[in-house]
Structure formats: structure tokens, C-alpha cells
Amino acid sequence: xxxxxxxxxxxxxxxxxREAEVGQTLLSxxxxxxxxxxxxxxxxxxxxGACTVLLNGKPVNSCLVLAVELDGKxxxxxxxxxxxxxxxxxxxSFIDHAAFQCGYCTPGMIISTKALLERKANPTDExxxxxxxxxxxxxxxxxxxRAAVKDAAKK
Numbered sequence: 001x002x003x004x005x006x007x008x009x010x011x012x013x014x015x016x017x018r019e020a021e022v023g024q025t026l027l028s029x030x031x032x033x034x035x036x037x038x039x040x041x042x043x044x045x046x047x048x049g050a051c052t053v054l055l056n057g058k059p060v061n062s063c064l065v066l067a068v069e070l071d072g073k074x075x076x077x078x079x080x081x082x083x084x085x086x087x088x089x090x091x092x093s094f095i096d097h098a099a100f101q102c103g104y105c106t107p108g109m110i111i112s113t114k115a116l117l118e119r120k121a122n123p124t125d126e127x128x129x130x131x132x133x134x135x136x137x138x139x140x141x142x143x144x145x146r147a148a149v150k151d152a153a154k155k
Contacts, residue, residue: 007071011036012080020067026060027051029067030077038078038107042136049135052108053077059115061134078107081114089155090114090148099148101139108135113149122153 004019011034020029030039030053039062042050046061053062054076055069081088090113093099100106109132116123116131123131128149137145 005068005071007068009070009073009075011075012077020070022066022068024067025063026053026055026065026067026070026075027062029070030062030075033067034077036077036079040104040107042104046134047136048105049108049112049132050105052111052135054111054115057115057118059112059134076111076114078111081110088114090117090152093148093152093155094145097144097148097151099141099144101137101141105135105137105139109137109145113152116149117153123149 002021002023004021006017007020008015008017010016018033020033027039027041030036031041039053040050041063042048044063046064049061051062052059055065056073081091090110094106094110112132112135116127120127125146128146132145
């Protein structure tokens with residue numbers, strides 16, 4: 001039986017205390033223990049950004065972070081972006097600009113965009129490219145994604 005550690009954290013504004021297996025990734029913990037499946041599993045080696053979440057306000061690849069590192073921290077997943085059943089301006093901008101095709105990369109893109117706009121309200125093209133450089137869109141919707149980020153920044 002795997003060794004477990006008790007961790008306390010906040011996820012999408014809710015306080016939680018759970019047990020996490022030593023060696024379990026945050027990605028696995030989010031999907032399998034918290035049942036928040038909006039965070040996607042892509043490459044599992046930190047290359048694609050599909051699993052991006054905010055940990056204490058910073059975007060991280062949850063496949064590269066251990067679940068036990070969540071202890072005492074604040075986690076925001078894609079499920080925590082909308083409030084009171086209303087889409088966040090970033091989510092709405094992605095819809096308005098059709099900034100997705102298959103949608104697999106979209107949660108990670110939205111999370112990375114949220115982190116960017118929280119630190120820079122009016123990002124340049126270079127800022128956008130840098131902020132999204134760790135997120136791959138296999139469908140090639142980059143032009144629409146950049147337009148959505150610019151639109152969200154204006155709102």
C-alpha cells in the first residue's frame with residue numbers, strides 16, 4: 001500500500017483536507033481525487049501545457065508538481081475560473097473568437113491567460129507569446145487564441 005500524507009489546501013476557493021500518495025502528481029490528484037476533470041492530461045512531461053493550473057497564483061504544469069506540494073497552498077483549476085455560473089471574461093473571449101478547435105488545450109490556455117492578465121492588464125504581443133509559450137495547440141488555433149487574449153484584456 002502506498003504511503004500517504006495528509007494535506008490541507010484551498011481549491012477554487014474551498015478549503016480541503018485530504019490524503020495524497022507520496023509520489024502522486026498534482027495532475028493525478030486533481031483528476032482522480034478531487035474529480036476535477038477539466039485539467040487535461042497531455043504529455044505528462046511538462047511540454048504541452050494541457051495540465052496548467054494556478055498554484056498560489058502562478059501557472060504550473062500539474063504533471064510536474066507532486067500532490068504533497070499542494071499542502072498550505074491555493075489551487076485554481078479551470079473549474080474555478082467562472083463565478084456564480086457566469087463565464088469569466090477570458091472564457092467568453094475564447095468563445096467569441098472561436099479560439100479552440102478540439103478544445104483539449106483550451107483549459108490550459110485559459111489558465112495561462114488568466115495568470116498573464118492578472119500580472120499585466122494590457123499585454124503586448126510579445127507578452128502574450130511568452131505567457132502562452134508553454135501551451136501547445138495541436139489544431140493550430142494560435143491566431144484566434146491571441147485575438148481572444150487581446151479581447152479579454154480590453155474587457
